[in-house]
Each structure stands twice: as structure tokens, then as C-alpha cells.
Amino acid sequence: MSGSVLEIKDLHVEIEGNEILKGVNLTIKGGEFHAIMGPNGTGKSTLASAIMGHPKYEVTQGSILMDGEDVLEMEVDERAKAGLFLAMQYPSEISGVTTSDFLRSSINAHREEGDEIPLMKFIKEMDAAMDYLEMDKNMAQRYLNEGFSGGEKKRNEILQLMLLQPAIGILDEIDSGLDIDALKVVSKGINKLRSESFGCLIITHYQRLLNYITPDYVHVMMQGRVVKSGGPELVERLESEGYDWIKQELGIEDVTVGK
Amino acid sequence: MAIETKETYGKEYIETFSQQKSEPNWMRKFRLEAFDRSESLAMPKPDKTNITKWNFTNFKHQSEAEESAIESLDQLPSDIKVFVDTEKEDQNFVLLRNQVAVYETLDPTLVEQGVIFTDIFTALEKYPELVQRYYMKEAVAIDEHKMTALHAALVNGGVFVYVPKNVVIDKPLQAIFWQEDQELALFNHVILVAEENSSVTYVENYLSQNNEQETVANIVAEVIAHDNASISFGSVDHFARGTTVYMNRRGVAYRDATIEWALGQMNDGNTVSENVTHLIGDHSVSYAKAVSVGRGDQTQNFTAKIVNHGKHSNGIILQHGVMKDSSSAIFNGIGKIEHGGTKANAEQESRVLMLSKNARGDANPILLIDEDDVTAGHAASVGRVDPVQLYYLMSRGISQKEAERLIIHGFLAPVVNEIPITAVQEQLTQVIEGKVN
């Protein structure tokens, strides 16, 4: 199977009346790994949230298409079923719902009614993925993200990514809060998915992550737009020189948006 | 209103009823005295809930149905079977069908150790002094208000549990009260006494199906934990819409004793339910956990109250309620520390989850402290399903309905998970499922 295509065209997004995204254009195809970098407060998470359908973000202009289908017309769960997945920068904590129950419901949501995953098969798959990510098995019986450390939450996001195997994965700062070993493990999990049928958008601040997961394309966001795109070499330049040269090139003083 | 009761079930009726049940004299006198008191006593006035228009008078006191005994657990009707771990042998189990004991079983080794677990009439016959020692003495008094007095006058069923000194019971005791007759009132009386150093887990279920037919449940449970005893008390109350419920569960804990409550308050009719524990002894402990779901147009008033009398006594209240449709409920959480209860601790948490605009839920936290050297705390909230949590779950493909279901069950889990019998826990989950969908 060849992969899906996610097309973002001239996307404008508001939060509580503030325009945060001011015309983002981006296309991600199966098999491609894209990285988005950019200073704090420039709209990276806003982009990810708008794609997934976060209730606070309002799209005021532009379009998002998944294999030609209008994503903006879809409910959040329909977006997931269309093949989108967002590993969130700040995953919610849900008391009383075990991680394992949640994972099983998620997997079953992608299957037909009457074709639910058999319990033993689910446990096997979950255990295997948890082993792969070197996660403590007890986490499965703990309430979803409740009291998880920052790093544990991130691993849990990747666990979901591995079990759900979406067509397009968006990873919002999946590396923040991870120690070096965890970073390697998480990268290993993401790389395992690399194939023609998986496209990925990686939001990060650091070259570190991109040393493990080499992107095909790199984009820089400022002021709610993609202001520069290039190949992996762009990462190195940003790491050594920071963002000033781009700001100068484009005559930008304040990179943030929504103020 | 009360006149109706008086005419139908007056002193003459009570006298005859008591005789039919071959009750000891003291019990007959007790009933008659209670009836006299009931005439002058006022109805209870639960905080912020007006119960004056509720049906407390339209009911039938005895069922005409002739209940025959049930031989084995396999013969239980399917409605009841689901509450029982039938594959486990040697159950400790009492079933009252229309207030008649139709099945009773108790592990013979427990019988040998002197444990009593039987219906209240059998207990009155076989152990009259023991019952008399505890019957509306230490926990609930006849003259608290009209409801307790009427209860004492008209008791028509219940169980008596007695755990002798040093006896530790591992397997739970289970009682099911099944109001199969749609008009039958349950004036049910439960006494649970754990003597020094003993330990017991007891779970009770109330069930009925009378959606249209009106009747009344007036229930008192008296739970006494003597020095260093430990009692775990679980329940699933599931009276149907037609039953107006007054529920009074009261605990008394002496030195180093523990009483844990895990109450699934799932009635569908108007309900006043109070759960009060007195921590009399030093170092006594009570955890009062309760969940409820309000639906339809029912009105409910819940009180969870712990009174710290003893030094270093520790009372912790946790109530979680889900409100839907146009139901309304008041959740009173009361922590009271009496003078002399030094180093006592009173904690409480009341959380209400609103699922509909027309529902009403009020958390009413109260701390009353009459001692200096103590610790206390309370937390209360009334809120809706968090849209960001919903978003998170739905972002994995889970439908909104299923996501809400997960969040609601999660919200009620802290209490549901405390129910000590697996079958009852699963049943409570089913009941919740039925109520929230």
C-alpha cells in the first residue's frame, strides 16, 4: 500500500479570537519525514492541534485534506480513523481509566464492530510494544497519564503510535523531557514505523532528536507561518547559528504570534 | 398524609404482625412505642431538598406472594444470579425475596466459630438478647424523626450479622434484598456487629423493578465495630423509579476499629440517603466512599458524615456523583470533630459531574470543628466533562459516546473498585452503564 497524503493549504487558525496561524502551507506524503522547528510561541502546536481538531482552535480560512477528503468537516474521532495521529505536547490525564483499557478501546475504535481485538492478542501486542519502548508493564494498569512523569507520558504517546499505526503521525515535542536513553528508545519506536505507508511530522526544538530520526524535509515556523523550508542540512545550521539569520533575512523582529 | 398509614397500619396491625412473626415481647413493645412516637415526630428535613410531596405513605407492608425456599444457588432467578459469584462454592449468602428469607447459607466453620448471619426474624427468635442489645441502641435511635420511628414500628425484614471476638472472616458475606412485589415496602433493618479484634466484609444489594407502581423503602443499617475490629461494608442500591427511599446507614467505631463504606447509590426514585459514622474510640478510622448516578427527574439528597470523637481518629469521605437528564441531587459532606478529639483528622472530597444542562447537582462541604489540635480538609467541585479530555480520547479514534462513557466510569472508579465482591463490582458497573446511557 502506498501512503496517504495530508495537504494543508493557506491555513488560518484563531484561539479565542486571536489569529495564531496566518496561512500555513504544507504537504506530507506517506514515506516522508518532515521536521518543524521554530522558536517558542510561533504556532507549531497550534498547527498540530488544528489538524487533529482541538476544540479550542478555530480554523477561519484555508483547508486540510487527507487523501483529498476534507479533514475540517470531520469529527476528531473521524480524523483518527482517516489515519491521523497526534502525539501531544501535553497529553491529558484521565483518572479512573487504565492505560490498558484506553489502548484497547483505541484499537477497537479502528476495527469494525463485532471484530474487536481478542483480549489475549491485545495483551501480546501491548506487551511487545511496551518491551520495545522499555516501559514498565505496571504502567498499563495505572490510570491514563495520571501521575506519569514527563518522560513516561511521552513514551505512552509513542506506545499508542506504535499500536495504532496511523498513516500520518504528528509528533509534538516528543523529545522534550526525555533523558538520552529514553530519546534513543523513543526514536527507535518511531523509526520502526518508517515505511512507504507512514508519513510523519516531527515538531522539535533540538537537533538531538533529528540525529536519530533523519528528516527528509525541514521547515521553520515564525509568526504563524512556515518561513523557511529545506533539507536536513537546515537543522545543522539552526543548531549552530540559531534563528537570527532567518529573522534578518526576512526582516522579522518578534517571531511570536497572537500578541 | 400520615393519617393513611395510621389507618392501614396502626397499632392493631402491628400487634398482629408481631405475633405472626412470633417476636419476643420486648420487640412487640418496642414497635408499639415507636408507633406512638411516630405520631408526634416530624419528618426529617434534609438540607436543601424538599421532601414534603414525596410518597412515604402509599405502600403495602406485606406481600401476598407465598415465597418458597430456594434449594441451591443455581436456582436463583437470573436477575439475582448476576450479583452472586455462583461458581464459587461455600458462599456466605442470604436472600430475602419480598422480605421473606428464601435462601441462607453460611460456611460451617464460621457457624462453629459462632458467627451469625441470618435474617432478622430468625435472629429475633434464636438470639433475642443479642439482637436486643444492639437493636436501635448505639447507632440509630427511634425518635430521631418520624422516619426512624415508623421504621422501628414497621420493620418487615433485614439481616443480623454477628462476628465474635477474634474471628476473622476472609470471604465476604452477601445479602440481597429483592423487592419483587411491586407494591411492597421494605422496612429493612440490618445489624452488623463485629466484636473485639474481629474482621468482616459485608455486601448488600437492594433490587426492584417497580417503575410505575409506587412504594416506599425505609431502611436502617446499624454497623458496630468494637475495639480493634475491622468492617468493610459495600452496597449496590438499585430501587426502581417507583420506590421512594429513605436510607440510613450508621456506623459506630470503638478504639482502633475501622469501618469502610463503599456505597453504590443507584436508585432511580427519589432518595434520601445518609451515611453517618461515629468515631468514638481513639485511633478509630472510617473511609466513607459513595457513588451515585441521577437520571430522569429524580431528586436525591446524600449525606456522608463522619464525627470524630476519639483522639487520633481519622475520617475520610469521598463522594462522586454523575447527574444527567433533569435529575437533581444535593451532596452533603460533613466532617465534625468533637471537643476532645485531639489529633483527629477529617478529610472530605465531593465531586459532581454534570452531563446535562437541566440536571442540578450541589456539593455542600461542611467542616465543624470543636477542637484545636486537629487536621481537616475539604475539596468540592461541580463540573462538566472536560472537552480537552474528550478530545484526547477521540484523537485515538474513540467515538464521543464511548469517550464519555470511559470518562464517567473513570470518574466513578475510585468507589466502584472498592466494592469487595467481584460479581457485585461488575454488576455495579453494569448498573452504571445502564443508567448513564
Ligand SMILES: Nc1ncnc2c1ncn2[C@@H]1O[C@H](COP(=O)(O)OP(=O)(O)OP(=O)(O)O)[C@@H](O)[C@H]1O
Ligand atoms: N488560549 C489562548 N489564548 C490566546 N493565545 C493563545 C492561547 N493558546 C495559545 N496561545 C498563543 O498562541 C501562540 C502559539 O502557541 P503554540 O502553542 O502554537 O506555540 P508553539 O510554537 O508550539 O510554542 P512552543 O515551542 O513553546 O511549544 C503563543 O503565543 C500562545 O501564547
Ligand SMILES: [Mg+2]
Ligand atoms: Mg508547542
